Amino acid sequence: MANITDVARVAGVSISTVSYALSGKRPIAEATKTRIAEAVHELGYRPNAGARMLAGSRTNILALTAPMHEDTHPPALMAFVLAVVTAARSFDYDVLLLTEGEATTGLRRVASSSLVDGIVMLDVTTDDERTAVVRELGLPSVLIGIPGDTEGLTCVDLDFEAAARLSLARLVELGHTSVGLMGHAEQLYGRGSNYAPRFRDSFLEAGGESGIATAFHTTEATREGVEASLDGLRAQLPDMTAVVLNCNENIHGILLEVLREREVAVPAALSIVSACSSFSTEHFLPPIDVIPLPAQSSGQRAVELVVQQLAGFVDPHVELIAPTYQRKQSTAPPAAAAL
């Protein structure tokens, strides 16, 4: 494999000139630049990654830690992973993938061997053990998700509070006055990821503010769980005409099936909004209105923030991404209003 010396010889210049021509870090005569470019092309030259890391003390590699929890939805994780990789490449960074088995040890390892320039953390939980490592390493790092203690950390996440309000606002606009929230499984509201309680609390709060009757129920991803949740909400809200789902994907299909059996028409008798979902709600019958979990923009923004940290100092902060509402066919004015 050709090296920089070969290129220099063919182009008739010194290796430093080749290096500078390639990095653009100092002005090079047009003619020289051309000869170097030709030599590079002719020899199929690519700078050796290891030599570059060693001499330049930067690797152009980002670590991406993507653990799988029990409640991790694989397609969601995949969407975030792809988003981060794509964004990283656009800044000329490669991505080293670290998984659960190596949550903290892996981070320590790649950081202290100077294998990576920065870190992007996925699927952050409230008391994530990785946050301590990231603080300790002092490497440019961005979390996608918000841990309990954000002190000294830079985080990116969907604005779950705004998403909760948006889901409700949309239904209120249509005339609904009694809206239930089918939540995740109970365990998610204890420790673990904090987006679930964030959503729930804002939802209930927004209901209070707008004078809407609201109720919340956890939901297990089984038929029984869905029925229990639905019945629980109806018990609290006898006139419920709409339900917001902030829950597991599987629950969506089960709910639609239960409603079909009970001959509850969607959206005629019950409107449905899926909030903060990473999956397509297009194939459901009917397609469900959705406030998507913005994998692409989260990944993009996270990488941007790492790159900015690499370029200079950035104050640790939390960035919330504004939710968007996608209208499909699962919402309508409440039946009572329609009569």
Added chain:
Amino acid sequence: MANITDVARVAGVSISTVSYALSGKRPIAEATKTRIAEAVHELGYRPNAGARMLAGSRTNILALTAPMHEDTHPPALMAFVLAVVTAARSFDYDVLLLTEGEATTGLRRVASSSLVDGIVMLDVTTDDERTAVVRELGLPSVLIGIPGDTEGLTCVDLDFEAAARLSLARLVELGHTSVGLMGHAEQLYGRGSNYAPRFRDSFLEAGGESGIATAFHTTEATREGVEASLDGLRAQLPDMTAVVLNCNENIHGILLEVLREREVAVPAALSIVSACSSFSTEHFLPPIDVIPLPAQSSGQRAVELVVQQLAGFVDPHVELIAPTYQRKQSTAPPAAAAL
């Protein structure tokens, strides 16, 4: 960050001794080894990755190319990615993740800059453009999946032919004599991934050999598609008592729903086997018998083969992984036999 010179000084030895002690490439006196280990621990020393790559001309990094096609099932891809990463780590390799946008350019880039020691390719299609690159690069590489032309390539995949036979054998054992195959969407049987036709052909062949009536129908992942497929099979097999699914995950749920509406009991009136599925069939009602797509063992084996190639010459070859059958609650003797 401490370097090898620091360690050598603290341990009172030369840097070459430190290096050899760490790599184990030559015998070191027990006492010396201990002092070095202490120094390493005391200083929190980790060899610099770039320096190691440059001096050792190996990176301990594997490239993993994981493109997303239209018909890629994200959870499946995720399962393979995790399996490869986990296996790689067990051999002390890290994994650099390459995605679609960089299918061939990315491989060329990381290979010619000596960023990676080997390549694992996921989701290989019949006429995969990456195979040409892999052949040209001459880097240790293993494909998970089988392209049209395997010349010079090492491939690992589930034995789809055996899986097809196994699914049918199980049903025959139960007494079924008329079994339909609900396949993937039509486009998958043209170009693209070749596992679908491999499964179909073996299924039909096995049916012929065992004197069982079989039929095949492509299936679109919509309600209409599923009904069309089911009705199509029934038209060909009026006495059909079992169906093998080698198709999209979404089709499973839709099929169960259609059957429920039509009051076809599973497994009493119709047995179902899901073949080569990467997802859990546990949560369906009833849980569906499955021949899983072995993500874990495929990833494990692929990495092993790359590592073997790294260690010495390995003849390019195709390795098929034997299918396993997991009994759940979706199969039973045919109703006619039960009567």
Added chain:
DNA sequence: CTGAAAGCGCTTACAG
């Protein structure tokens, strides 16, 4: 606008 040279931190023959 360009070059000669030091140095990044390792690995690995070469020597003893």
Added chain:
DNA sequence: CTGAAAGCGCTTACAG
């Protein structure tokens, strides 16, 4: 069993 030293292929002050 251990050390001195070359060398991997770059980047980047230092000089002109």
